[in-house]
Amino acid sequence: MKRIPTILAGIVSTTLIGMTPAHAAEIKIAQATDITSMDPQFANLPGNLTAAKHMFDSLTELDPEGRLQPSLAESWSRVDARTWEFRLRKGVVFQDGSPLTAEDVVYSLARPATLTSSPATLNGFLKDISKAEVPQSGVVRLTTTTSLAVLPNYLAAVPIVSKKVTEGLKPEDFETGRGMVGTGPYKFVRFLRGDRLELVRNDKYWGKKPSFDKATLRIMPNAPARTAALLSGEVDAITAAPAADLPRIQNNQNLTVYKKPTARVTFWVMNQYSDALPEGTDLAGKPLAVNPMKDVRVRLAFSKAIDREAIATRAMEGLGVATQNTIPSAMFGYNPDLKPERPDLEGAKKLMAEAGYPNCFGLSLYARNDNHPTEPIQAQAVGQMLSRLGCKVKVESIPTSVLFTRANKLELGMMLMSAGNDGGDMGVSLEYMFSNPTNNPFRKINIQTYDSPNFWKPLREGLESVDDTKRAELYRQVSKVLHDEAGVLPTTLLVGAWAARKGVRITPRFDERLYAFEASE
Amino acid sequence: MIGFIFRRLAQSVVVLWLMSVVVFAGIFIVGDPTAMMIPDSVTPEMRAQMVAALGLDRSPLHQYWDFVLQLLQGSLGRSFATGLPVAELIGSRLTATMELAVTAMIIAIVVGLPLGLLAGLYPERLPGRVITTLSSIGFSLPTFWVGLMLIMVFAVLLGWLPSNGRGPTSSFLGLQVSFLSWDGLKYLLLPALNLAIFNAAMIIRLTRSSTREAMLLDYVKFARAKGLSERRVVCVHVLKNILIPIITVIGINFGGIIAFSVVTETIFGWPGMGKLLIDSINALDRPVVLGYLMFVVVMYLVINLIVDILYSVLDPRIVLGDSQ
Numbered sequence: 086m087k088r089i090p091t092i093l094a095g096i097v098s099t100t101l102i103g104m105t106p107a108h109a110a111e112i113k114i115a116q117a118t119d120i121t122s123m124d125p126q127f128a129n130l131p132g133n134l135t136a137a138k139h140m141f142d143s144l145t146e147l148d149p150e151g152r153l154q155p156s157l158a159e160s161w162s163r164v165d166a167r168t169w170e171f172r173l174r175k176g177v178v179f180q181d182g183s184p185l186t187a188e189d190v191v192y193s194l195a196r197p198a199t200l201t202s203s204p205a206t207l208n209g210f211l212k213d214i215s216k217a218e219v220p221q222s223g224v225v226r227l228t229t230t231t232s233l234a235v236l237p238n239y240l241a242a243v244p245i246v247s248k249k250v251t252e253g254l255k256p257e258d259f260e261t262g263r264g265m266v267g268t269g270p271y272k273f274v275r276f277l278r279g280d281r282l283e284l285v286r287n288d289k290y291w292g293k294k295p296s297f298d299k300a301t302l303r304i305m306p307n308a309p310a311r312t313a314a315l316l317s318g319e320v321d322a323i324t325a326a327p328a329a330d331l332p333r334i335q336n337n338q339n340l341t342v343y344k345k346p347t348a349r350v351t352f353w354v355m356n357q358y359s360d361a362l363p364e365g366t367d368l369a370g371k372p373l374a375v376n377p378m379k380d381v382r383v384r385l386a387f388s389k390a391i392d393r394e395a396i397a398t399r400a401m402e403g404l405g406v407a408t409q410n411t412i413p414s415a416m417f418g419y420n421p422d423l424k425p426e427r428p429d430l431e432g433a434k435k436l437m438a439e440a441g442y443p444n445c446f447g448l449s450l451y452a453r454n455d456n457h458p459t460e461p462i463q464a465q466a467v468g469q470m471l472s473r474l475g476c477k478v479k480v481e482s483i484p485t486s487v488l489f490t491r492a493n494k495l496e497l498g499m500m501l502m503s504a505g506n507d508g509g510d511m512g513v514s515l516e517y518m519f520s521n522p523t524n525n526p527f528r529k530i531n532i533q534t535y536d537s538p539n540f541w542k543p544l545r546e547g548l549e550s551v552d553d554t555k556r557a558e559l560y561r562q563v564s565k566v567l568h569d570e571a572g573v574l575p576t577t578l579l580v581g582a583w584a585a586r587k588g589v590r591i592t593p594r595f596d597e598r599l600y601a602f603e604a605s606e
Numbered sequence: 607m608i609g610f611i612f613r614r615l616a617q618s619v620v621v622l623w624l625m626s627v628v629v630f631a632g633i634f635i636v637g638d639p640t641a642m643m644i645p646d647s648v649t650p651e652m653r654a655q656m657v658a659a660l661g662l663d664r665s666p667l668h669q670y671w672d673f674v675l676q677l678l679q680g681s682l683g684r685s686f687a688t689g690l691p692v693a694e695l696i697g698s699r700l701t702a703t704m705e706l707a708v709t710a711m712i713i714a715i716v717v718g719l720p721l722g723l724l725a726g727l728y729p730e731r732l733p734g735r736v737i738t739t740l741s742s743i744g745f746s747l748p749t750f751w752v753g754l755m756l757i758m759v760f761a762v763l764l765g766w767l768p769s770n771g772r773g774p775t776s777s778f779l780g781l782q783v784s785f786l787s788w789d790g791l792k793y794l795l796l797p798a799l800n801l802a803i804f805n806a807a808m809i810i811r812l813t814r815s816s817t818r819e820a821m822l823l824d825y826v827k828f829a830r831a832k833g834l835s836e837r838r839v840v841c842v843h844v845l846k847n848i849l850i851p852i853i854t855v856i857g858i859n860f861g862g863i864i865a866f867s868v869v870t871e872t873i874f875g876w877p878g879m880g881k882l883l884i885d886s887i888n889a890l891d892r893p894v895v896l897g898y899l900m901f902v903v904v905m906y907l908v909i910n911l912i913v914d915i916l917y918s919v920l921d922p923r924i925v926l927g928d929s930q
Contacts, residue, residue: 121688201659204686256689279877307872313769317761486890490638
């Protein structure tokens with residue numbers, strides 16, 4: 086009796102497999118990030134760029150480990166410190182059949198600067214290009230205002246569009262499919278705002294053909310909703326699988342969990358600028374007239390008091406890797422000599438006593454409550470770790486918008502931040518993180534107040550260096566300085582979690598994304 | 607009645623104006639959108655250009671004036687985050703939300719009214735007690751939890767209904783709707799049910815208590831004395847009298863569903879307006895928040911007007927034209 090259902094199930098499943106035509110394979114992916122615009126160059130937001138990458142290529146690209154690779158540019162070379170030449174791949178055509186030309190590239194690199202209503206312009210990557218010209222067919226020569234070693238990394242973030250079809254289009258035109266003509270592996274079918282993006286394979290694609298004929302990117306920012314959609318078979322794969330659901334997904338025979346350390350680091354920012362520590366008090370509760378964070382011994386003591394391993398395994402439920410670097414080990418410039426600092430309460434107390442705060446002081450810790458779910462938990466944990474030094478700690482979780490507004494006014498003493506190294510170059514994100522009005526007048530917004538010549542000198546040299554070996558060495562030096570001076574306290578790298586049903590193989594990426602064209606059956 | 611409607615419209619304009627001032631002021635206090643949006647990797651010229659393009663370089667008063675001028679020309683401005691016209695953004699989501707809200711309300715009324723009547727007529731009998739208990743549960747369970755349970759049971763365990771998103775849509779009077787095909791309905795069912803549960807519970811409780819009160823009143827005794835059938839007493843006389851408070855509550859809640867069904871829309875990935883509001887608040891996308899709340903006020907004004915008109919239909923003693 087027991088056998089009949091099994092046999093039946095067997096028959097049903099073989100029939101079902103037999104009924105699925107081999108050439109109509111479709112993959113449905115639920116991604117956590119929203120897509121705010123179909124215009125591939127409108128905004129430098131992860132959801133937008135993930136979607137754009139399916140339909141548009143860039144001159145260069147970053148592989149799943151964050152290493153630079155050729156794409157529409159087959160090769161590139163430095164004519165001199167400020168001049169680059171990119172040689173375009175031959176025979177690449179847009180989805181409307183017209184060939185990709187160097188003029189399209191020049192146009193595409195100039196276009197982001199014209200999108201002035203964009204809230205997160207891609208032009209940050211392009212502003213240093215002072216001249217873009219076409220010395221011969223199929224070659225683009227770019228002149229930069231400074232010696233810019235990371236230009237190829239920057240260009241990986243800028244989708245190349247067709248001049249002919251995008252000239253004069255408004256953001257809303259792209260929603261309907263106008264202008265959606267790229268050179269990428271998939272073609273645009275339909276975009277339903279806040280819901281899904283439907284794609285179909287581009288048979289004229291120059292590169293490796295995607296395994297799936299059709300792809301649908303579903304937008305599901307809600308974590309339990311993504312899990313449920315995966316469990317119910319509504320989608321084939323999800324990004325940012327929630328930590329709480331991982332055991333359940335892992336126990337399911339039909340599902341596979343993928344984990345990978347991403348290039349997103351969490352770190353504690355300490356206000357080293359204000360004369361008096363904002364919201365800082367002495368142990369009696371009176372406002373502090375000085376700023377102890379200016380003392381490197383205090384910052385180092387805090388670093389010693391923090392148990393990074395406990396944050397990674399407990400507070401973040403395993404979705405963190407304790408680190409002293411700001412990038413994953415596979416990436417360019419990683420310093421293998423910097424091991425995560427071990428918690429050393431005695432050492433920390435000694436340093437605090439030397440600095441003149443044997444029983445610490447009162448301070449507030451801030452974290453964002455709408456960014457990564459583990460951030461408020463990490464803040465609580467670090468609050469308790471610091472209280473073992475005798476600190477009177479207040480922990481507050483506030484929305485990103487409020488935190489940034491207050492941080493820019495230097496109203497916060499210590500806060501948890503996280504930064505993604507999506508560009509694949511550590512120097513760039515460090516420069517971005519640490520710039521402030523005194524060391525870089527171009528950048529007005531600054532929530533980092535660490536500013537040390539020991540840090541800036543090797544970083545600037547690295548950013549300009551023509552020799553990659555020397556550049557990597559300089560980057561390692563920068564990480565060392567950051568650690569010795571405790572400019573900020575890196576705690577963990579976020580571990581990305583993805584999940585897919587059996588039968589679909591996905592490629593987890595350093596930048597937390599998931600591409601349909603990097604998945605296979 | 608015409609006079610009443612005109613007076614109402616005039617009052618509405620004042621309410622709208624007050625609302626816009628309050629929202630505008632509130633939005634300025636929350637935070638600075640440039641701090642959130644404009645990356646710090648741009649030159650000061652670019653930055654100034656972007657601030658000017660967003661209209662944020664002017665004084666708050668001036669920005670408010672810009673907004674009013676735009677509004678008078680029939681435009682709600684453009685969203686910072688997406689670059690799209692706000693009206694288009696709201697419009698594209700309105701159909702999805704309306705569809706969800708109407709379905710939920712229909713379910714709530716169809717289930718709630720008869721069960722409430724039953725519970726009110728037979729409060730001491732088993733069905734009455736069961737209904738009352740169930741309504742208490744429906745009333746007190748948090749929406750997000752019920753939503754997750756619905757997904758777990760009907761989508762994950764049984765696999766009957768899809769868990770997330772809006773299904774295939776078909777064109778109806780120029781709008782994209784999903785209730786015309788079975789595939790689309792399947793997607794609509796769970797989120798609508800989730801929204802309906804709380805409202806059904808409320809209608810049950812309201813109907814039950816009103817019925818119990820009404821059954822003791824003299825007109826019911828007279829109606830019975832006149833020899834009317836119990837059916838006619840309940841379905842015509844009692845029902846008509848208790849409907850007024852129920853309609854008021856339905857009206858208020860209907861507005862609430864449309865405007866703020868954020869939780870359900872988030873859990874079920876329904877691309878509606880509630881989600882738009884929350885996303886926009888988080889991104890400090892001022893034009894969308896402002897345009898959205900203005901829209902909500904207009905909607906509430908319209909719903910209240912309809913409720914008032916329904917009153918006068920139900921109870922001839924209420925004269926709308928009467929000025930007090």
